[in-house]
Amino acid sequence: MKRKKAMATFVVALAIVGLCFFLLQQNQKTRNYSEKKAESKRTYIDAKKDSPRIHVFDDSKFVFVAQAEGLQYGQDYVTDITGHQLEFQDDIDDQNVPKAPLVGADENFKVLAYDLNEPSYKAKEIDVLKLLGKDNQYRVSHNQKLYYVNDKDYLHLIIHKSNFGSSKDIMLDLSSGQLMDIQQFGDLKQVPSPYGNRDIAFGGVYKELRQKLAENYRLYLVSGYIEKDLSEKNMDKEVDVSNTNFSELYPEIAKDMKNISRLYFRPKQYSSKEWFDKLLYWFAPKGQDALEVYATDPVTGERTQIKSYDALQAWAAEHPE
Known part of the structure; x- marks a missing residue:
């Protein structure tokens, strides 16, 4: 009788152990499935670009950058990004899969800050994920x-946990390579632009200058800088400044103008007088003093050729609007 009881107890114990082993296996399979499911839904974003070609010229007041997109331009730095980081998929809903996993060892997001004050324009890499x-x-x-505040360049970035989840703004000090408390910058919409064009807009001159640069050279003029004109009407044209004073002064830059990303006046040195006078002279046909632009009297329609900033101010004084 005792032997039968012992045998029954042994069988029950064996069954319990077998059940536990089965449940453990099932749990492991479920976990492996969840991990595979998560991995199959996770994708990574890679950002890798060619280095821009940079020229700083004319007493280091102007910067020309070619063959790159998505750059940011400042007083002391031109920035780009490179990285390998997780892209979140909001349809991962398995409870065993975290929505925002910790950053992996192979992940990075680097700001490439090209130093305009170094002869080689060498880039320093700032890994924001490490910071x-x-x-x-x-x-x-x-x-x-990029914002230019108090004589320094700062890069505004947005960090997020998921595509549509929580996010926040951060500010990167490009000179120190450290993150800053963005609250100390106040409302970023109120950060003033270092550039202005009101004093070169009298008589429709600024508008006419924009039109001439677009039509003649496929260049798009904005306050303080020039980029390639991407409007549909000029898409079939090449950027070509070979017959200008600019090409005589800066032949190497002129050759690369077809790949222009931006030509700009560094913010700290900016002067609307010098910018206007430079534009008129640079983009005039070779040997001419100024690109032909006119101020138009809004009352009489009389047109007066303007050859300098001072001439425009004198015209504006005689034609108060």
Whole structure:
């Protein structure tokens, strides 16, 4: 009788052990499935670009950058980004899969800050994910904007935990390579532009200058800088400044003008007088003093050729609007 009881107890125990082993196996299979499911839904964003070609010229007041997109331009730095980081998929809903995993060892998001004050324009790499710390769950948006505040360049970035989840703004000091408290910058919409064009807009001159640069050279003029004109009507044209004073002064830059990303006046040195006078002379046909632009009297329609900033101010004084 005792033997039968012992045998029954042994069978029950064996059954319990077998059940536990089966449940453990099933749990492991479920976990492996969840991990595979998560991995299959995770994708990574890679940002890798060619280095821009940079020229700083005319007493280091102007910067020309070619063959790159998505750059940000400042007083002391031109910035780009490179990286390898997780792209979140909001349809991962398995409870065993975290929405915002910690940043992996192979992930990075680097700001490439090309130093305009170094002869080689060497870039320093600032890994924002490392700056955020080892327990960081945030990734960095590719949206960025450079601000020039108190004689320094700062890069505004947005970090996020998921495509539509929590996000916050951060500010990167490009000179120190450190993150700053963005609150100290106040409302970024109120940060003034270092450039202005009101004093070169009298008589429709600024508008006419824009039109001439677009029509003649496929260049798009904005306050303080020039880019390639991407309007549909000029898409079939090449940027060509070979017959200008600019090509005589800066032949190497002129050759690369077809690949222009931006030509700009460095913010700290900016002067609307010098910018206007330079534009008129640079983009005039070779040997001419000024590109032909006119101020138009809004009352009489009389047109007066303007050959300099001072001439425009004198005309404006005689034609108060």
